Structure formats: structure tokens, C-alpha cells
Amino acid sequence: MSGKAVLLLSGGLDSATVLYWARRRRFEIHPLFFDYGQRHLRERRAAVRLARLNGLELRVVRIRFPWGGSSLLEAGRELPDSAPEAIGRSIPSTYVPARNLVFLAHALSGAEALGAGSILIGANSLDYSGYPDCRPEFYRAFNRVARLGTRAGVEGRPVRVVTPLLRLSKSGIIRLGTRLGVPYQFTWSCYAGGRRPCGRCESCRLRARGFAGAGRTDPLLDDGGPD
Amino acid sequence: MSGKAVLLLSGGLDSATVLYWARRRRFEIHPLFFDYGQRHLRERRAAVRLARLNGLELRVVRIRFPWGGSSLLEAGRELPDSAPEAIGRSIPSTYVPARNLVFLAHALSGAEALGAGSILIGANSLDYSGYPDCRPEFYRAFNRVARLGTRAGVEGRPVRVVTPLLRLSKSGIIRLGTRLGVPYQFTWSCYAGGRRPCGRCESCRLRARGFAGAGRTDPLLDDGGPD
Numbered sequence: 307m308s309g310k311a312v313l314l315l316s317g318g319l320d321s322a323t324v325l326y327w328a329r330r331r332r333f334e335i336h337p338l339f340f341d342y343g344q345r346h347l348r349e350r351r352a353a354v355r356l357a358r359l360n361g362l363e364l365r366v367v368r369i370r371f372p373w374g375g376s377s378l379l380e381a382g383r384e385l386p387d388s389a390p391e392a393i394g395r396s397i398p399s400t401y402v403p404a405r406n407l408v409f410l411a412h413a414l415s416g417a418e419a420l421g422a423g424s425i426l427i428g429a430n431s432l433d434y435s436g437y438p439d440c441r442p443e444f445y446r447a448f449n450r451v452a453r454l455g456t457r458a459g460v461e462g463r464p465v466r467v468v469t470p471l472l473r474l475s476k477s478g479i480i481r482l483g484t485r486l487g488v489p490y491q492f493t494w495s496c497y498a499g500g501r502r503p504c505g506r507c508e509s510c511r512l513r514a515r516g517f518a519g520a521g522r523t524d525p526l527l528d529d530g531g532p533d
Numbered sequence: 534m535s536g537k538a539v540l541l542l543s544g545g546l547d548s549a550t551v552l553y554w555a556r557r558r559r560f561e562i563h564p565l566f567f568d569y570g571q572r573h574l575r576e577r578r579a580a581v582r583l584a585r586l587n588g589l590e591l592r593v594v595r596i597r598f599p600w601g602g603s604s605l606l607e608a609g610r611e612l613p614d615s616a617p618e619a620i621g622r623s624i625p626s627t628y629v630p631a632r633n634l635v636f637l638a639h640a641l642s643g644a645e646a647l648g649a650g651s652i653l654i655g656a657n658s659l660d661y662s663g664y665p666d667c668r669p670e671f672y673r674a675f676n677r678v679a680r681l682g683t684r685a686g687v688e689g690r691p692v693r694v695v696t697p698l699l700r701l702s703k704s705g706i707i708r709l710g711t712r713l714g715v716p717y718q719f720t721w722s723c724y725a726g727g728r729r730p731c732g733r734c735e736s737c738r739l740r741a742r743g744f745a746g747a748g749r750t751d752p753l754l755d756d757g758g759p760d
Contacts, residue, residue: 367599372592373646403645404638407682411631411638418630419600439682447678454674455634455666 310334310422311468312413315364317352319493319513320428320471323483325356327470328426330486336420337362340409342369342402346499355492367412371402398436398508400497406439410448410467417465418458430471430479433512445469476516484522491525503527537561537649538695539640542591544579546720546740547655547698550710552583554697555653557713563647564589567636569596569629573726582719594639598629625663625735627724633666637675637694644692645685657698657706660739672696703743711749718752730754 308331315321315337328335339353350366357364406429413425434440445467452466453459471479483490495513496503503510503526517524535558542548542564555562566580577593584591633656640652656667665671672694679693680686698706710717722740723730730737730753744751 365599367597369596370594371642371646372594373643401684402642404642404679404683407678408635408638408642411635415598415629415631415635416600419598438684438687441681444678444682447674447681451634451671451674451678452631454668455671456631457628457665460665 308333309424310417310420311336311424311426312417312420312422313337313426314409314413314428315339315353315357316428317349317356317494318428318509319483319488319490319495319516320430320479321353322356322428322488322490322493323479323486324426324428324470325360326483326486326488329360333424333426334422335360335362335426336416336422337364338413338416339364339366340369340412341366342371342405342408344499345497348494348496348499352492352494356489359489359492365416369408369412371405371408373403400508401437404439406437406444407448414452414456414465418456423463423465425465425467427467427469428471429469430474430476432473432475433516442469442472445472475519476512477519480516480520480522484520489525491528493526535560536651537644537647538563538651538653539644539647539649540564540653541636541640541655542566542580542584543655544576544583544721545655545736546710546715546717546722546743547657547706548580549583549655549715549717549720550706550713551653551655551697552587553710553713553715556587560651560653561649562587562589562653563643563649564591565640565643566591566593567596567639568593569598569632569635571726572724575721575723575726579719579721583716586716586719592643596635596639598632598635600630627735628664631666633664633671634675641679641683641692645683650690650692652692652694654694654696655698656696657701657703659700659702660743669696669699672699702746703739704746707743707747707749711747716752718755720753 311328311333313325313328313335315325337357339350354364410425417425429440431441438444449466453464458465495509497507497509498504538555538560540552540555540562542552564584566577581591637652644652658668676693680691685692722736724734724736725731
């Protein structure tokens with residue numbers, strides 16, 4: 307499996323790992339960033355940098371979720387201060403309605419227009435079991451839609467979503483990425499988007515747990531930990 | 534079946550018919566228009582007018598298909614001059630990669646955020662069999678994605694796509710709409726978007742065939758036919 311692929315590159319550590327995984331597999335990578343009204347632009351800066359480091363041009367697609375419905379989108383709304391044991395138990399307030407489907411639909415349109423056979427996404431179901439659109443059955447169902455709903459699918463060249471991290475834990479992803487040489491100091495995970503990671507949001511906690519589990523120090527925090 | 538519904542209102546005759554169908558069924562209707570870089574704004578004006586006539590506020594979502602891949606999106610590209618017998622035989626150049634999936638994904642996000650149980654779309658498979666994303670199996674597959682990929686679905690209140698026109702011919706739709714009192718003079722179908730319909734594009738030809746089959750005169754052309 308390789309060839310042309312659209313890569314959803316968010317600037318976080320998962321999609322950065324998929325970028326280096328795809329390079330190793332010699333995909334012709336077309337990275338895509340969604341500006342969807344996130345609270346901050348740290349992720350975008352990270353995605354631009356990761357693409358540039360690899361000689362790739364990042365395409366930015368602007369999307370709005372005008373109905374809101376997520377603490378990730380509403381500046382006044384408090385981000386959940388997640389206790390590690392609560393992560394994955396229920397659907398958190400950071401869930402954005404149908405977000406991954408919207409991303410995948412746009413990526414599918416792009417893949418079909420570019421003649422790409424794959425959409426690469428860094429979804430993983432273990433640490434994000436609270437998000438319905440991170441589960442394997444969702445991606446299987448999406449592949450069916452992609453096959454039935456596009457010219458490429460009808461003509462026997464369906465675009466498929468590829469989820470290389472789907473069944474890995476955060477530590478497993480970091481171990482894989484470390485072998486692949488992912489520069490994790492250039493990735494960004496914190497939902498809050500301050501000068502430095504907050505260390506308290508769900509995403510910071512998962513990242514910290516991942517580095518701890520992999521027995522590594524997070525290079526982003528190398529000079530003394532979060533604020 | 535009724536309750537709150539997001540309606541994809543394009544300004545064409547199919548979605549206008551669904552609007553009046555939904556009114557009759559007492560849905561609380563949230564109409565949605567996609568500005569996706571169409572060649573002209575006639576459709577949007579028609580959608581605004583149809584919504585206003587029904588005391589509804591039209592929400593406009595701006596989307597871009599930056600990869601192109603369709604004669605509907607590329608101003609310099611010629612629109613197909615469809616012979617009626619060719620319609621539906623192959624995928625026309627007006628096909629926009631994964632367009633309906635992109636629309637449905639955004640509508641699903643809105644429906645979930647608004648607490649709506651349905652997405653209403655005027656897709657029909659008979660006259661548009663050339664478009665893979667107008668076929669019943671595509672909508673069935675989409676409903677599975679919507680159930681698996683959203684909080685509403687996981688919690689047992691899935692949003693469902695409702696396609697009341699799916700198995701109707703254009704004449705059947707016009708007969709239904711005429712009974713429902715659809716003001717077809719305010720709908721717009723022509724791909725070209727001149728002052729008056731061109732009469733030659735696929736969409737004009739389907740419309741003309743539909744009115745002829747229903748034994749009615751198109752009120753949009755009442756003063757003497759297309760330019």
C-alpha cells in the first residue's frame with residue numbers, strides 16, 4: 307500500500323507520527339490542515355512547521371461549525387480539567403459534533419480530485435474511546451460511504467481511510483514515532499494554546515501519560531515542565 | 534415522523550418540494566444553504582426567497598472545494614450540453630467530488646448541535662443515477678456513519694437522513710409539489726445562471742422534461758420560454 311495520500315495534519319503528536327509513518331512507506335503526501343475556529347493557532351503553526359520540515363506544502367481548509375456545541379469552539383466556555391481516570395469514560399465537552407466526519411468528507415473530496423487512493427488520519431481509539439468518531443466501526447462505515455458515494459468508488463478505485471494508529475495507546479504511538487524520528491518538540495497538543503502547554507487539559511494529560519508510559523521525556527517540556 | 538429537522542435548501546425545485554413536504558408534516562425546519570463556489574448566486578437568491586416565504590431563516594454555510602474537479606466550479610470550463618438520452622448514463626462533468634457527503638457531514642454536525650433528529654434532502658435517484666451520491670445505498674451507508682460517529686447516535690438518538698423524493702421521477706416530484714402548493718416560479722435550476730434559464734444544460738433539460746411529463750407549464754418560463 308502506498309501511492310498518493312491526503313494526510314490530515316493537525317499539528318498534534320498523533321498526526322505528526324502518521325506523517326513520518328507515511329514518509330517511511332513512501333506515500334506521496336498531500337497534507338491538509340483544518341482551520342475550524344479552534345481557540346488558538348498554535349496547532350496550525352505546528353502543522354506548517356512539520357510540513358515544511360518535510361518539504362511539503364500544507365493546504366489549509368477553512369471550515370466553520372456555526373452551531374457550536376463544543377467547549378473547544380466556544381471561547382467563553384471552560385475546558386474540562388480532566389482527571390486521568392475519567393478520560394475515555396464518557397463523551398467530553400470538547401467533542402465537536404461530527405467533526406471527524408466533516409474533516410473526512412472534505413479530505414475525500416480532495417483525494418478524489420487529486421487522484422489519491424488514501425486518506426491518512428491519526429485517530430486512535432484507546433485513549434479517545436469517549437469520542438464516537440475515533441472508533442474502528444466509524445472508519446469502516448466511512449469507507450463504505452466513500453466507496454458508494456464517489457466516482458472513484460463506483461469506478462472501482464475507492465479512496466480508503468487509513469488509520470495506522472487506531473489500536474495503539476499514546477505510549478505505543480510515541481514509541482513508534484521515536485523510532486521514525488518524529489520531532490515531537492514541534493508538535494502541539496494543549497487545548498488551551500498558551501505560550502506553553504497548560505498541563506491540565508485532557509490533551510496535556512494524555513500526552514504526559516503517553517511520554518511517561520514510553521519511558522521518555524517530552525521534548526516540548528524539556529526546559530522544565532508546563533506553566 | 535416529525536420534530537426538528539435540518540433541510541438542505543438549494544433553491545432548486547427538488548429541495549423546494551421537500552420544504553413544502555416538511556411543512557405539511559409539521560417539521561420544525563432549519564433550512565441550510567451551501568455557498569460552495571457555484572458559478573452564480575441565482576440559487577442562493579431562490580433559497581432565501583423560499584425560506585422567507587415560509588417565515589424561516591436561511592443559514593448559509595460557506596464551503597470551498599479548493600481542488601476543483603467539476604465543471605460546476607470552474608468558471609472557464611464548459612458546461613455539458615446534455616442530450617436528454619445521455620442524462621443518467623455516465624457521471625457528468627458537473628459531478629463535484631464527494632459534494633453531497635460534504636453537505637451531509639455539515640448538516641449532521643448542525644443537526645446534532647441543534648438537537649434535530651432528521652436531515653431532509655431532495656436527492657432523487659431516477660434522474661440523477663449518474664451521480665453516485667444520489668443513490669439509495671449511499672444514504673443508507675450515510676445513516677450508518679451518522680449513527681456510529683456522533684454522540685447522538687451513541688446515545689440512541691441517531692440523526693437520520695430523510696429522502697422523500699428518492700424514488701420519484703422529476704414529473705412525480707412536480708406532481709407532488711403542485712399538490713403541496715410549491716411556488717415553482719421562485720425556484721432555480723439552470724447551471725448557467727443567466728437572467729433566464731439557458732434551456733440547454735442538463736438541469737434545464739431535466740426540469741423541462743419533468744414539467745412536460747407532469748402535464749404542466751413551468752411557471753418560471755411562463756412568459757415565453759428560455760433565452
